Amino acid sequence: MPFRLWFQAPRRVLVLFVTITLVPTAALGWLGWWTFKQNRALDKQRDMEGLELLADRVSGALDRALADLQGRLDSPPTSLPEDTILLSAGPEELEATPAGRLVYYPVAPAGVEPPTAGFAAADELELRRKDPAAAISLLRKQVENGDASVRAGALLRLGRNEKKLGRHAEALAAYSELERLGQVRVEGLPAEMAAREARCRLYEQAGRVKELAAEAAVLHAGLRAGRWRIARATWQFHVGEAARWMSPPVPAPADADQLALAAAAEWVYQRWQADRNSEGRRFLTLEGRPVMVVWRATAARLHAAAAGPRAVNAALNPVVRDPGVSIALSDAAGLPVLGRPATHPRVHVVRVAAESGLPWTLHVVRTDPASPSAQSRFLVAGGAVLALLLVGGGYFVFRAMIREMAVAQLQSDFVSAVSHEFRSPLTSIRQLSHLLASGRVPDDDQRGRVYGALVRESERLHTLVESLLDFGRMEAGSLRYRLEPLDAVPLVTEVIEAFRLNPAALGYDIRLRVEPGVPRVAADREALGRALWNLLDNAVKYSPGNKDIVVEVAGQDSGVAIRVRDRGTGIPGSQHGEIFKKFVRGNPASAVKGTGIGLAMVEHIVRGHRGRILLESEPGKGSTFTIWLPTERRP
Ligand code: ADP
Numbered sequence: 026m027p028f029r030l031w032f033q034a035p036r037r038v039l040v041l042f043v044t045i046t047l048v049p050t051a052a053l054g055w056l057g058w059w060t061f062k063q064n065r066a067l068d069k070q071r072d073m074e075g076l077e078l079l080a081d082r083v084s085g086a087l088d089r090a091l092a093d094l095q096g097r098l099d100s101p102p103t104s105l106p107e108d109t110i111l112l113s114a115g116p117e118e119l120e121a122t123p124a125g126r127l128v129y130y131p132v133a134p135a136g137v138e139p140p141t142a143g144f145a146a147a148d149e150l151e152l153r154r155k156d157p158a159a160a161i162s163l164l165r166k167q168v169e170n171g172d173a174s175v176r177a178g179a180l181l182r183l184g185r186n187e188k189k190l191g192r193h194a195e196a197l198a199a200y201s202e203l204e205r206l207g208q209v210r211v212e213g214l215p216a217e218m219a220a221r222e223a224r225c226r227l228y229e230q231a232g233r234v235k236e237l238a239a240e241a242a243v244l245h246a247g248l249r250a251g252r253w254r255i256a257r258a259t260w261q262f263h264v265g266e267a268a269r270w271m272s273p274p275v276p277a278p279a280d281a282d283q284l285a286l287a288a289a290a291e292w293v294y295q296r297w298q299a300d301r302n303s304e305g306r307r308f309l310t311l312e313g314r315p316v317m318v319v320w321r322a323t324a325a326r327l328h329a330a331a332a333g334p335r336a337v338n339a340a341l342n343p344v345v346r347d348p349g350v351s352i353a354l355s356d357a358a359g360l361p362v363l364g365r366p367a368t369h370p371r372v373h374v375v376r377v378a379a380e381s382g383l384p385w386t387l388h389v390v391r392t393d394p395a396s397p398s399a400q401s402r403f404l405v406a407g408g409a410v411l412a413l414l415l416v417g418g419g420y421f422v423f424r425a426m427i428r429e430m431a432v433a434q435l436q437s438d439f440v441s442a443v444s445h446e447f448r449s450p451l452t453s454i455r456q457l458s459h460l461l462a463s464g465r466v467p468d469d470d471q472r473g474r475v476y477g478a479l480v481r482e483s484e485r486l487h488t489l490v491e492s493l494l495d496f497g498r499m500e501a502g503s504l505r506y507r508l509e510p511l512d513a514v515p516l517v518t519e520v521i522e523a524f525r526l527n528p529a530a531l532g533y534d535i536r537l538r539v540e541p542g543v544p545r546v547a548a549d550r551e552a553l554g555r556a557l558w559n560l561l562d563n564a565v566k567y568s569p570g571n572k573d574i575v576v577e578v579a580g581q582d583s584g585v586a587i588r589v590r591d592r593g594t595g596i597p598g599s600q601h602g603e604i605f606k607k608f609v610r611g612n613p614a615s616a617v618k619g620t621g622i623g624l625a626m627v628e629h630i631v632r633g634h635r636g637r638i639l640l641e642s643e644p645g646k647g648s649t650f651t652i653w654l655p656t657e658r659r660p
Pocket of ligand 1 (some may be wrong): 604623
């Protein structure tokens with residue numbers, strides 16, 4: 026279909042098509058998009074309202090949790106939740122209730138250390154004179170001392186000196202006795218812990234690997250369980266040493282929740298050191314975990330309560346159930362107090378201190394990707410289906426329209442071609458009959474020639490009318506072929522002989538080549554003859570220069586091939602499929618008379634015989650049309 030046709034006569038149809046389909050499609054698309062956007066905004070609004078509600082509940086829950094913790098400062102320390110502690114500290118002492126919840130303490134208790142002066146002589150013998158044996162005899166007396174702290178100092182030294190002499194059994198005996206002194210302080214550590222530590226060092230030095238691992242495991246477990254009251258640095262150092270001594274795998278020093286609670290106790294104690302008269306409440310993120318702390322302090326005394334991550338989560342979990350929502354607290358300067366405000370939240374609700382009743386700004390954010398509501402999803406799906414239908418439908422209508430336009434164009438070409446075909450024989454007949462009627466042809470001979478011409482022209486008209494009628498029947502589907510067993514060679518010979526007499530064939534050399542033993546076919550004699558005639562007629566029409574035409578009849582692929590070969594204008598490859606369609610005329614044909622129905626009829630006839638029509642052609646070199654028919658099958 027040439028492009029220019031789109032914009033020729035039926036331009037109005039195109040405009041109508043665009044108006045009827047494309048404009049509403051665009052309008053519908055825009056409307057769909059607009060509604061979708063509205064829906065998205067509504068979804069967001071709904072999310073926002075949800076978060077607002079949540080923010081209220083979160084600030085309420087946080088406030089209640091802090092108030093609960095504050096209440097514990099005044100009530101007896103019974104039935105505390107599992108990760109909550111109460112701290113009570115004076116200038117000299119610190120009490121954490123219940124015991125064993127802190128893996129380390131804000132400060133180690135001062136304890137009563139034995140006066141080092143009492144061990145001066147033994148230390149002199151051991152360290153300066155390098156005489157452990159003499160030191161041992163001195164220390165043995167002090168081991169009997171009534172003061173437990175003196176006994177502890179003596180036992181630790183005794184063990185050390187025995188170890189130096191290589192008497193490991195005696196050293197271990199001294200450490201066992203030291204261990205029994207429990208929490209008595211010696212060299213800054215509880216006696217039991219000091220004994221276990223000393224034992225580890227002895228095993229390490231002696232290469233007693235198994236005993237070392239076992240002892241280190243007990244030491245490590247004690248440190249994790251908060252068995253000894255020591256400060257953070259001491260705890261960290263010894264937990265590291267114990268881990269080094271243990272056979273792998275070494276368990277984590279303590280779980281993060283425990284560390285966070287110990288850090289909370291340390292935080293509130295240090296705050297009291299810095300500001301003795303204060304009270305307050307805080308959410309904090311320590312060791313990466315959320316904790317709450319409340320305190321009331323005077324110069325003389327600190328009362329504090331701290332609750333670890335489990336308590337914070339217990340307060341928040343019933344409120345913040347949605348995993349796509351996270352909360353954070355920040356102080357007046359915008360620094361994070363609890364969690365971190367998300368950097369790219371989808372929906373973000375902020376409650377400043379004045380609104381939330383908390384001393385911080387509360388951020389409630391939704392970070393999970395938006396999940397469109399069922400309505401939005403339905404809208405998108407519906408829009409997509411509608412667009413698909415419109416585009417698909419529009420495409421098919423457009424294609425059909427273009428085809429119809431092309432056929433209309435071809436039909437109008439056909440009508441003018443047919444009128445042309447009729448005009449020349451009619452003109453000849455009219456002129457010749459006028460000539461006769463006027464009596465201007467007196468000579469019998471001349472009259473005979475005029476009559477001959479009249480017969481030829483009326484024959485031409487007859488053939489034309491016949492072929493148009495055939496075409497009409499073919500189009501109406503009423504053309505039926507009567508197939509009968511037929512020898513193709515005599516039929517082809519007969520048609521060629523008749524064609525040679527045709528005035529159009531004058532001057533053409535039409536040769537027939539027949540292969541011997543050509544099988545019979547089932548064919549309608551008249552229709553097949555007409556098809557061959559059409560091919561011969563075309564071969565003559567489109568070979569103005571070279572007048573050699575060859576017709577071959579041969580057996581091929583269990584059938585018979587009838588080939589008509591000319592050396593005429595040829596047909597470009599792009600037209601090989603097109604020229605068999607009705608009314609289609611090839612490009613070089615414009616100068617030659619024709620109606621564009623010849624090949625369509627040939628194809629119709631060949632198909633009616635269950636055969637094929639084949640074309641080989643090259644512009645300038647000529648064309649070969651082959652009618653292939655299957656061999657007759659006897660029932
Ligand atoms: P018509 O000859 O009336 O135009 P046909 O259906 O017989 O219609 O042929 C269709 C077109 O095929 C012709 O217009 C011509 O361009 C091309 N054609 C057919 N036969 C030949 C041939 N032997 N050589 C070159 N072109 C041919």
